Amino acid sequence: MPDRWDCVRENTEWVCKSTVVANTKEAIIILTAKEIGPEDSLAAYESHLKTPRMVPDAQGRPQKSVIKSVVSRKIAQHTWLDGLQLGSEIPSYYTRYLATVKSRLAILVTFSAHQRYFTKYSGDFFKAVNSLRIVANSDLLNPSATSSLELGGSEQIGPGQVPGFGSPLQVPDLDTLPSEPSGAPRNQQLLFLIGIIIAVAGIFIFLKRK
Template identity: 30%
Template sequence: MRHIVCLVFLSVPVFSWGLNTAYVSFQHPEGWQCELSQGVWICQSNIPDDRKEAVILSIAAEATKWDTLENYETYLKKPRRIADDTGRGVLSKIVYTRKRTINGYEWVDSLQQNSELPGFWARYLATVYKTKTSNLAILITYIVSNERYSTISPALERMIASLKPRADFDINVASKQGEEVLPGNTVLGQMQKSIASRLKPPTPVDQIEQKPTGKGVDTGLIVALIAIGGAYVYIRRRRKLQEKVRSGKNLTPPAA
């Protein structure tokens, strides 16, 4: 069975403003905090108005045969069509998708616009990290609104430059954390089913030469994208609510 790795927050951070999980460490923007929700780290600003404008998400899973840098690059090079709030289709814009080395480790790095939410930028960093006990698929994603991209992106670029997988990662230890109730909200769990069909293409690996085999084998990065998609939807709902409240309408907040 493939493990979605539920990550351990260590007591001593690597940076003054950073996240140090069981599998990766990075420096998030100053004044942000991170929360673990069902195996996904969600990092956001402590300022309420900024929380709806940007988010960093971090997830890891035991790698399958599909999980290779080549497959990640192929998948992330394909534009995606999503629906806006009126149901109108919006085609994503891929600025670049390329391999790059960060602190001695090779990642696939992709910057896209409108790939998850209309009016938002998304940056994907994906790698397969080989440890003594297993191969680990890691996905770090940030999403930022068009309005705040120019001001927030420099801090997020520093975050990317600080990415470093943990050499002492042990999936046999980390995966056991999934047997316990995780701290944080349950947004991802509630939203995952509703957004799965939109995020997962009908034939995600048809044109990929290296295909997974066997029953119940996951399609790697796609599973991670589905898992984090609920957070994007939640941010959009909160943002729309904030705008309506500012307009003077009396509204009941959407259920989390």
């Protein structure tokens, strides 16, 4: 994570926000992981990310999210599902989903920014995405009880329930998807946070079994 981002743990998630802007509602990054369930697979995630979601607007009227892209990509020799939608969590916000499974864990990282400011944060998002590394210790994990990871579901990051967001900013709609820079250096803090998440999840599973 770039130095200008600060991450704190909120329940089962790590929530990261920029520290250089007064309005932290512009963008947010959330990392979460839990033990995989029968519905956790790359194929299931791909199907989910290719399905538009209905999210209420400020007046409570349901609005369908706009799917911009869904691709499978290799990051550090590991396969992730990478999806981008507009309005899938909060109206007028782009959300990029990076989801994968490994060593009995389902891992989800989301990058959300208001559509007016997406280009402003796309460089930071690009760096964070390309720094994703999974370090899992199999001794901490146990294939006991299972529960699936919700991509945008209410247990994790449901509509309007993304930790750290209040009411969405009211700005005009934009129809174009901002571009991202072509390259960025590795980042070690995000790797560290994912390692912590995996370790915490493994310890929780171990204690639950005891």
